[in-house]
Amino acid sequence: MRTITLREGADLDGFRRAVRRLAATRTAPEAVLWSVGAPSLFGDEGPALEDGAPVLLPQAVGQLIETVVCHGDPERYALLYRLVWRVLNGERALLDQHADPLVHRLERLDKAVRRDIHKMHAFLRFRALPDPDGGERYVAWFEPDHHIVEAVAAFFVDRFESMVWTILTPKGSLHWDRHRLMTGPPAERPDSLTDDRFAEGWLRYYESTFNPARVNPTAMRAEMPRKYWANMPETAAIPAMVRAAPARVQAMLEAEAAIPRRRMPEKAVAAMARQAPESLAELNRLIQRSEPLVPGATQAVPGEGPEGAAIAIVGEQPGDQEDREGRPFVGPAGQLLTAALEEAGIDRGGVYLTNAVKHFKFVQRGKRRIHQSPTAGEVKHYRWWLMTELGFVRPRLVVALGATAALALTGRPVSVLRERGPMVFDGWNGDGWDGFVTVHPSYLLRLPEEEERRRAQAEFVADLRRAATLA
Amino acid sequence: MDDALIEKLGILADAAKYDASCASSGAKPRSGGKEGLGSTTGAGICHAYTPDGRCVSLLKILLTNHCLFDCVYCINRRSSNVRRARFTVAEVVDLTLGFYKRNCIEGLFLSSGIIRSPDHTMEQMMLVARTLRRDHGFAGYIHLKTIPEASPWLIEQAGLWADRLSINLELPTDHSLKAFAPEKNGGTIKAVMGQVNERIVEAKEERRRFSPAGQSTQLIVGADDATDRSVLETSGTLYQRYGLRRVYYSAFSPIPEASSVLPVKPPPLQRENRLYQADWLLRYYGFTVEEIASGGEGGMLDLGIDPKLAWALKNRERFPVDVNRADREMLLRVPGLGARAVDKILSARRHTRLRMEDLGRLSNGLRRARPFLIAANYHPVGGLTDRLDLRQRLVTPSSQLSLF
Numbered sequence: 001m002r003t004i005t006l007r008e009g010a011d012l013d014g015f016r017r018a019v020r021r022l023a024a025t026r027t028a029p030e031a032v033l034w035s036v037g038a039p040s041l042f043g044d045e046g047p048a049l050e051d052g053a054p055v056l057l058p059q060a061v062g063q064l065i066e067t068v069v070c071h072g073d074p075e076r077y078a079l080l081y082r083l084v085w086r087v088l089n090g091e092r093a094l095l096d097q098h099a100d101p102l103v104h105r106l107e108r109l110d111k112a113v114r115r116d117i118h119k120m121h122a123f124l125r126f127r128a129l130p131d132p133d134g135g136e137r138y139v140a141w142f143e144p145d146h147h148i149v150e151a152v153a154a155f156f157v158d159r160f161e162s163m164v165w166t167i168l169t170p171k172g173s174l175h176w177d178r179h180r181l182m183t184g185p186p187a188e189r190p191d192s193l194t195d196d197r198f199a200e201g202w203l204r205y206y207e208s209t210f211n212p213a214r215v216n217p218t219a220m221r222a223e224m225p226r227k228y229w230a231n232m233p234e235t236a237a238i239p240a241m242v243r244a245a246p247a248r249v250q251a252m253l254e255a256e257a258a259i260p261r262r263r264m265p266e267k268a269v270a271a272m273a274r275q276a277p278e279s280l281a282e283l284n285r286l287i288q289r290s291e292p293l294v295p296g297a298t299q300a301v302p303g304e305g306p307e308g309a310a311i312a313i314v315g316e317q318p319g320d321q322e323d324r325e326g327r328p329f330v331g332p333a334g335q336l337l338t339a340a341l342e343e344a345g346i347d348r349g350g351v352y353l354t355n356a357v358k359h360f361k362f363v364q365r366g367k368r369r370i371h372q373s374p375t376a377g378e379v380k381h382y383r384w385w386l387m388t389e390l391g392f393v394r395p396r397l398v399v400a401l402g403a404t405a406a407l408a409l410t411g412r413p414v415s416v417l418r419e420r421g422p423m424v425f426d427g428w429n430g431d432g433w434d435g436f437v438t439v440h441p442s443y444l445l446r447l448p449e450e451e452e453r454r455r456a457q458a459e460f461v462a463d464l465r466r467a468a469t470l471a
Numbered sequence: 472m473d474d475a476l477i478e479k480l481g482i483l484a485d486a487a488k489y490d491a492s493c494a495s496s497g498a499k500p501r502s503g504g505k506e507g508l509g510s511t512t513g514a515g516i517c518h519a520y521t522p523d524g525r526c527v528s529l530l531k532i533l534l535t536n537h538c539l540f541d542c543v544y545c546i547n548r549r550s551s552n553v554r555r556a557r558f559t560v561a562e563v564v565d566l567t568l569g570f571y572k573r574n575c576i577e578g579l580f581l582s583s584g585i586i587r588s589p590d591h592t593m594e595q596m597m598l599v600a601r602t603l604r605r606d607h608g609f610a611g612y613i614h615l616k617t618i619p620e621a622s623p624w625l626i627e628q629a630g631l632w633a634d635r636l637s638i639n640l641e642l643p644t645d646h647s648l649k650a651f652a653p654e655k656n657g658g659t660i661k662a663v664m665g666q667v668n669e670r671i672v673e674a675k676e677e678r679r680r681f682s683p684a685g686q687s688t689q690l691i692v693g694a695d696d697a698t699d700r701s702v703l704e705t706s707g708t709l710y711q712r713y714g715l716r717r718v719y720y721s722a723f724s725p726i727p728e729a730s731s732v733l734p735v736k737p738p739p740l741q742r743e744n745r746l747y748q749a750d751w752l753l754r755y756y757g758f759t760v761e762e763i764a765s766g767g768e769g770g771m772l773d774l775g776i777d778p779k780l781a782w783a784l785k786n787r788e789r790f791p792v793d794v795n796r797a798d799r800e801m802l803l804r805v806p807g808l809g810a811r812a813v814d815k816i817l818s819a820r821r822h823t824r825l826r827m828e829d830l831g832r833l834s835n836g837l838r839r840a841r842p843f844l845i846a847a848n849y850h851p852v853g854g855l856t857d858r859l860d861l862r863q864r865l866v867t868p869s870s871q872l873s874l875f
Contacts, residue, residue, distance in 0.1 A: 096818045096819065096821065097823065098815040098832065098833050099823065099830070099833055122516045122518050125574055126573045127573065128572070138572065138573070155512075158502045160509075161502065162503065162506060162508055196472075197473075197477070198570065201566070202570060202573070204481045205481075205484050205530070205532075205570075206521060208481045208482075210521040211724055213724045213737065214525070214724065214738060216523055216740075217524075219520075220524045224519065234519055238522055245522070249725060252725040252729070253735060253737070255729065258728040258729060265549060268539055272588045273588075377674060377679070378677070378679075384624045
């Protein structure tokens with residue numbers, strides 16, 4: 001008979017070392033006595049154990065061991081070793097056999113530990129203590145059933161990494177100073193943890209969120225057993241809440257239907273319906289206050305030009321330069337558009353210029369910000385603004401430059417080269433506009449051949465001229 | 472935190488408590504790191520339970536309980552004499568951070584009465600979420616109750632910051648909505664659900680963040696005369712058409728300052744419970760609304776037994792089911808066997824022929840399942856499912872005879 005002595009608590013390392021040695025010597029579970037705490041009075045019987053090689057176990061078995069070693073049951077190591085032994089001796093899929101008595105028992109231990117961990121995540125309460133150097137320090141006292149203090153550490157560090165906190169339990173303690181986690185010995189219940197007014201506020205919240213008409217203390221206790229109450233300040237209110245509930249409900253049931261004391265706020269109710277922006281300027285303020293869908297842009301770039309313009313030209317989205325200046329069509333493509341408009345005999349100042357998407361989307365490459373096309377979903381997000389905007393401008397004709405603008409105006413994918421020319425844009429609720437689809441000037445900039453570019457540019461100017469005759 | 476703020480908190484938590492949802496689930500795991508605060512774990516945590524047995528997971532409050540709407544079932548309707556209060560954006564932010572740091576909550580569930588206009592209200596709510604996320608690096612859970620009458624762009628901005636958006640339909644039929652909530656419109660609500668669903672699906676495809684934990688809604692049960700069947704039909708449609716994560720059922724509960732149009736009565740809690748069970752069958756057990764409704768009478772579920780047992784008792788010819796042979800779909804229909812137990816049965820029976828004592832280790836509901844099962848060493852004698860008193864036997868636990 002071999003006696004293995006592991007340290008108090010969840011001794012995962014000790015158990016792992018023991019398993020390696022026992023597996024190396026092919027020691028059957030019946031020949032091992034597991035004890036916890038001080039080394040056995042009789043010491044190890046039999047020859048000294050050599051360190052063994054790692055044992056290969058299915059992942060699920062490893063996970064089960066990690067949890068079950070935290071359990072308070074003194075038999076846990078013996079049970080786990082029986083599992084390991086059987087898995088190593090032909091029953092690789094033992095954990096799938098949920099009806100096996102050993103597996104069933106280990107599953108129950110596993111579940112108990114998981115529940116304990118979950119309840120500690122849930123029911124632990126920090127109290128804020130003033131820190132000598134002006135900051136705040138948070139301290140909690142909690143009494144877990146099992147040896148889970150180290151198992152919960154990752155959760156609290158992850159959640160409260162930016163705070164300084166201490167968790168004290170009878171099974172060990174944790175301290176986090178915003179950089180390092182220190183584990184400490186079992187602690188005594190602190191005499192008094194002073195509460196600040198947040199604790200008072202929390203109590204009020206707890207009382208107020210309770211609905212007396214649904215009182216059901218059994219359901220509450222099933223999820224929040226009494227043993228946890230001592231460390232949760234809000235539970236002090238429970239007895240009074242339960243006691244008062246029937247009378248509160250009775251009072252509600254017996255009360256006469258209320259007669260409203262206030263007059264009907266007719267003006268306010270009528271005003272409520274007038275919430276849409278009432279001018280283009282107001283709409284632009286909304287747009288400028290809003291967050292870009294894809295983070296990065298410096299500012300929103302609203303449209304520009306006179307309300308009532310005969311032609312509104314809709315591009316894709318602001319580029320690098322537009323994003324810096326906050327005005328549409330001022331970059332290279334914008335300059336090309338200005339030149340083309342001039343050539344077509346259209347005064348840029350008399351045209352309303354805007355974009356389907358109001359924020360610049362890009363990827364940073366070194367110092368350069370490389371333009372990224374908006375996705376169909378992003379275009380849809382910006383549609384409400386574009387439609388409302390055009391509703392204020394009321395142009396006779398809307399020109400879509402490129403596929404993104406055409407998508408925004410029609411709500412469907414449009415092939416620009418195939419469908420270029422006049423088109424009806426349905427608008428928001430069928431109250432649409434006469435439209436015209438042509439290429440985006442940035443397309444001209446991207447054409448590699450001089451000759452090709454000149455031809456495309458002439459076609460673009462011709463399109464603009466034709467559009468002007470339709471407006 | 473001063474007395475005035477505590478007083479406001481009391482009023483605005485009281486005003487928010489008729490919303491059943493408090494879930495903090497469905498967010499992807501993330502954390503705020505050294506500069507921010509908080510984390511989400513995916514599963515959600517209940518930090519306390521109140522004596523009504525309900526979970527306290529999020530700080531569930533209204534921004535204000537002033538409201539221009541006049542929905543008769545609601546304590547905050549404009550014609551109610553209830554005490555009114557209003558938080559500032561900064562106050563809600565401070566409360567959320569303060570309670571979060573004390574590990575009292577998973578995050579914030581913010582809703583509001585309609586003040587000034589739906590847009591103004593929605594913008595204030597969105598600002599709370601934006602301030603928490605951007606100015607405080609708050610990585611906890613945020614659930615925003617969307618105001619369906621607000622402009623689409625505001626709802627879309629809200630989705631950039633929230634983990635979950637919800638829009639309460641409140642009443643299952645357009646007819647009831649018209650009668651009890653004159654400012655609401657079923658069409659508008661569903662249009663927004665459609666819009667939000669479209670944005671969530673797009674964002675997923677385009678790997679953007681937009682209400683990553685989906686959307687949910689609430690139906691009030693027992694205020695109008697809708698049957699369980701019509702409630703479930705509404706839910707079925709909402710799940711299918713708008714990809715909702717959850718439909719919450721809230722038993723119409725007595726409120727102080729009740730309206731004369733809708734007198735109060737004790738909340739139909741049992742009915743609410745049966746609807747949740749039916750909802751589960753709808754989503755995870757492969758039942759149709761028709762099948763569930765057929766277990767009851769006149770479109771109402773049987774209050775005495777759960778809807779799965781009710782269906783089984785009316786479809787006895789499909790039982791008993793052999794646990795060693797039946798497919799998953801049929802095992803899921805056995806009363807007393809939950810989805811987990813069924814999965815354990817499926818994996819365990821690959822290794823061994825299951826006997827009754829094995830099943831006792833796989834499921835906690837064996838007492839109810841027994842008459843509907845065949846195991847390796849067990850066949851219900853004399854066709855237990857044929858017994859007329861089967862319902863009775865399953866409802867009241869059989870008591871042992873004792874020698875005197």
